[in-house]
Amino acid sequence: MRTALVGGGATGIGRAAAERLLRNGYQVVLTGRRADVLAAAALDLDDAQGRVGWLVADVAGHETAERLVAEVCDRYGGIDVLVLNAGGPPPARILDVDDESWQAAFDLLLRGPMRLVRRVAPGMAERGFGRIVFVTSTATRQPMPDLAASVVLRTAVTAAAKLLAREYAAAGVTVNCVAPGATATERRTRILTARAQASGRAYAEVDAEDSANIPAGRPGTPEEIAAAIGFLASPEASYVNGTVLTVDGGRTETI
Numbered sequence: 001m002r003t004a005l006v007g008g009g010a011t012g013i014g015r016a017a018a019e020r021l022l023r024n025g026y027q028v029v030l031t032g033r034r035a036d037v038l039a040a041a042a043l044d045l046d047d048a049q050g051r052v053g054w055l056v057a058d059v060a061g062h063e064t065a066e067r068l069v070a071e072v073c074d075r076y077g078g079i080d081v082l083v084l085n086a087g088g089p090p091p092a093r094i095l096d097v098d099d100e101s102w103q104a105a106f107d108l109l110l111r112g113p114m115r116l117v118r119r120v121a122p123g124m125a126e127r128g129f130g131r132i133v134f135v136t137s138t139a140t141r142q143p144m145p146d147l148a149a150s151v152v153l154r155t156a157v158t159a160a161a162k163l164l165a166r167e168y169a170a171a172g173v174t175v176n177c178v179a180p181g182a183t184a185t186e187r188r189t190r191i192l193t194a195r196a197q198a199s200g201r202a203y204a205e206v207d208a209e210d211s212a213n214i215p216a217g218r219p220g221t222p223e224e225i226a227a228a229i230g231f232l233a234s235p236e237a238s239y240v241n242g243t244v245l246t247v248d249g250g251r252t253e254t255i
Contacts, residue, residue, distance in 0.1 A: 001025070001026070001027045001051075002025075002026050002027065002080035002081065002129070003026065003027045003028075003029060003072065003076040003077065003078060003079055003080050003081070004018075004021045004026040004027070004028050004029070004079075004080065004081035004082075004083065004233065005029045005031060005068075005072055005079050005081070005082050005083065005120075006018045006021065006028060006029070006030055006031065006083040006085065007031050007032070007059055007083060007084050007085045007086055007113075008031075008032055008085045008086050008087060009028070009029075009030030009031060009032060009038070009041065009054070009083075009085075010030055010032045010034065010037040010038045010040070010041040010054075011032075011037065011041070011185075011186065012087075012183075012185040012186060012187065012222050013085055013135060013180065013183065013185060013222045013225045013226065013229075014030070014032070014083070014085045014135075015030075015041055015045075015222065016221075016222035016223045016225065016226035017083050017085065017135075017222075017225070017226040017229045017230070018030055018041075018045060018052070019045055019223075019226065020223070020226040020227060020229065020230035021081065021083075021229075021230060021233060022045060022051060022052065023230075024230055024233070024234060026051075026080070026081060026233075027051045027052075027053075027076060028045070028051060028052050028053070029052075029053045029054065029055060029072055029075075029076065030042055030045075030052065030053070030054040030055075031054070031055050031056070031057040031059070031068065032054075032056070032057070033056065033057070033058050034056070035054075035056050038054040038055075038056065039054060041054070042054040053075065053076070055068060055071055055072065058112075059084075059086055059108065059112035059113060059116065060104065060107035060108040060111075060112045061112070064112065064115070064116075065112070065115035065116045065118075065119050066115075066119065068116070069116065069119040069120060073123070078123055078124075078127060079120045079123065079124070080124065080127070080129055080130060080131070081130075081131045081132075081133070081233045082116060082117070082120050082130075082131070082132045082133070083133050083135065083229060083233070084113040084116065084117075084132070084133065084134045084135065085135040086108050086109060086112075086113075086135075087108075087187055088109075088137070088147065088149075088150040088154075088187060089101065089104065089105040089108070089109075089147075089149035089150055089153070090149075090190075090194075091146045091147055091190070091191050091194040091195070092146065092147075092148055092149065093145055093146055093148055094145070094148040094152075096148075097148050097149050101149060102149065105149040105150070105152075105153050106153060109150075109153040109154060109156075109157055110153055110156050110157055110160065113134065113157070114160065117132060117164060117175075120132070121164070121167065121168055121173060122168075124168065124171075124172075124173045125168040125171035125172070125173050126171075128171060128172045129172045129173070129235075130168065130171075130172065130173035130174070131173075131174055131232060131233040131234075131237070132161075132164065132173070132174070132175040132176070133175075133176055133177070133178060133229050133232050133233060134157050134158070134161050134175075134176070134177045134178070135177075135178050135180065135225070135229070136154040136157055136158055136177045136178070136179045136180075136244070137150060137151075137154050137179055137180060137181075138179045138180065138181045138246055138248045138251065138252045139151045139154065140154045140155040140158050140179060140244075141179070141244075141246070141252055141254050142251075142252050142253060142254060146191070146194065146195060146198070147191070157177070158177055158179075158244060161175050161176065161177050161242070162242050165241045165242030166242070169241050169242075172238065174232070174237065174238065174240060174241040174242075175241065175242065176232045176237075176240060176241065176242065176243050176244070176245065177243070177244040177245070178225060178228045178229050178232065178244075178245050178247060179244050179245065179246045179247065179248070180220065180225045180247050180248065181214065181219075181220060181246070181247065181248025181249055181251045181252065182210060182211070182214060182219040182220065182248070182249075182251065183219055183220045183221070183222060183224075183225055184219045184220065184221055184222070185222060188219060192206050192207055192210060213251065214248070214249045214250070214251045215249055215250035215251065216249030216250060216251075217249075218249070219249075220247060220248070220249060224247060225247050228245050228247045231245075232245060
């Protein structure tokens with residue numbers, strides 16, 4: 001049985017992705033920073049067949065990748081699918097992001113995930129199958145001024161994924177991005193709360209305005225994002241490599 005490691009797997013998009021991959025026949029290992037939340041999610045997702053595990057890990061930590069990959073490989077024999085999903089940096093405009101915040105965002109979104117990829121991709125290539133999926137954002141194509149650190153670093157992640165896609169493609173390993181638009185998660189609530197506070201308006205007004213700017217008329221669900229992740233992680237997506245799959249209800253205006 002193939003194993004999928006899912007970052008931020010206890011809540012939101014990560015939780016939905018884990019559930020989708022489980023349904024698709026993978027053994028799933030959830031990671032995140034809170035043991036209690038991970039344990040509860042694993043218990044809820046498990047189908048009594050022992051196919052859901054969890055490990056506490058902070059992807060931004062300097063020693064995380066080596067320890068995490070070693071533990072997963074020791075327990076489950078290897079990592080076949082790697083879903084790199086993490087909550088974004090706090091909302092802020094470009095000149096309001098200080099040095100410490102830039103470093104934290106860099107470690108969380110780019111350096112930490114790249115450490116994991118360096119340790120996982122060669123093993124995937126040796127086994128002849130691998131799927132690496134970065135969860136990014138439509139803000140990399142249509143920047144949002146109040147999400148500066150996320151825009152800058154996730155754009156860098158998208159470039160890194162494009163370069164990575166060439167490395168082991170002939171060995172059956174693909175690297176792609178899923179770029180969600182507005183999605184009904186705690187992250188969206190925090191972003192809209194910050195916008196409401198900055199503008200002195202009610203949250204409901206900001207929420208309605210944001211939804212009105214989406215052709216679908218609503219934010220997406222984590223399950224809708226997970227469906228895209230599940231496809232890219234599947235054997236059927238073997239010829240999809242180095243691309244960005246946008247899931248945003250039609251909101252992104254660039255061609």
